[in-house]
């Protein structure tokens with residue numbers, strides 16, 4: 001039996017485009033929604049044969065905003081994927097959702113379609129932060145969506161947060177975390193705002209119209225998240241992810257554990273046996289390729305043994321379990337990380353501390369160098 005794989009489906013539509021976002025997603029392409037769903041069904045037919053003997057342990061509908069699709073399309077898509085692929089009965093099936101795109105009726109429809117887990121983009125309880133992120137929804141509508149999800153029967157809900165945006169203070173971030181924890185979500189993801197040059201926010205920062213995030217402040221905010229979520233019983237199992245016991249995200253664990261995954265949709269990435277490939281990004285081009293009966297592959301790379309080892313190390317270090325210490329180059333280097341307070345030895349492995357996780361990207365560069 002092959003290792004459990006993940007199935008990712010990219011839905012590149014959003015109500016509006018948030019200024020900080022550099023995902024492959026578009027506002028104003030609503031007329032493509034229906035042909036896009038048809039193309040996803042066709043692409044899954046084209047891809048299924050090569051994955052016939054692979055059990056899928058998770059499906060993740062991401063974007064973009066998958067919940068901009070009508071519920072009938074979601075039902076049809078998920079039914080089709082279950083027919084085309086070997087999706088195990090207990091598979092985790094996640095849909096991302098923007099609070100303004102869902103109500104209880106829609107969420108009940110998602111449950112009936114077999115979605116087991118909802119990931120809601122809450123981002124912040126601070127109205128100033130939501131404004132500077134150009135999020136349409138208010139904190140109240142996000143809370144409303146969370147409560148509707150519980151009423152609809154979602155026993156597994158993630159809340160996504162972003163910290164370090166303009167206008168945020170340690171006090172308002174603490175309040176965001178406290179109000180998030182009070183809702184008792186099963187999982188919390190908290191990401192530092194990063195500025196991507198090719199975004200509206202990136203251009204504003206470059207022009208001096210908006211401040212760049214303050215790295216020291218973001219480090220303090222990360223520390224507050226580690227402290228409050230730990231006190232509330234969440235396990236810090238990956239650099240940016242915390243879960244109640246038994247509620248880690250199976251799908252995202254697959255990426256960090258190096259398990260295979262198949263991505264469907266515009267710009268989606270796939271990985272198996274050391275080969276990584278990705279689909280063409282523009283939705284129109286994607287529709288054209290699939291419409292012509294071709295797999296819409298835009299590029300690929302084959303990892304050599306060294307690249308594969310490095311990638312396994314970098315992904316493994318992001319996880320709470322850490323890695324065997326020989327992966328980082330032996331005892332001397334492990335001693336150095338421990339002495340700097342960046343890592344600890346646990347059960348014969350080397351795992352990053354909260355401080356090490358904060359500096360994960362720098363450490364990864366150090367190890368790669």
Ligand code: SF4
Nearest residue numbers: 014017018021063064
């Ligand atoms: S809703 Fe999410 S995916 Fe869509 S533009 Fe905003 S941040 Fe990007």
